[in-house]
Amino acid sequence: MRVAWVYSGRLYDSEFQAGCLATRIREEGFFLAAPRRSPRYVYVYRTKRGRYGVKCLW
Numbered sequence: 868m869r870v871a872w873v874y875s876g877r878l879y880d881s882e883f884q885a886g887c888l889a890t891r892i893r894e895e896g897f898f899l900a901a902p903r904r905s906p907r908y909v910y911v912y913r914t915k916r917g918r919y920g921v922k923c924l925w
Contacts, residue, residue, distance in 0.1 A: 870924060873923045877917060882919050891921060892906060892909050893906075909922075909923050
């Protein structure tokens with residue numbers, strides 16, 4: 868079984884905004900793809916252009 872990261876569909880201008888989404892996903896399990904399961908890892912990443920996103924691993 869291959870495990871892959873699931874990326875959120877939006878990039879943010881600040882790390883704070885991406886961090887708020889990451890916290891919401893960690894605490895509430897908020898994600899449309901799997902509303903009843905919590906991800907094992909939630910990570911805020913930075914793109915080469917300086918924007919921030921959130922990726923999850925179930």
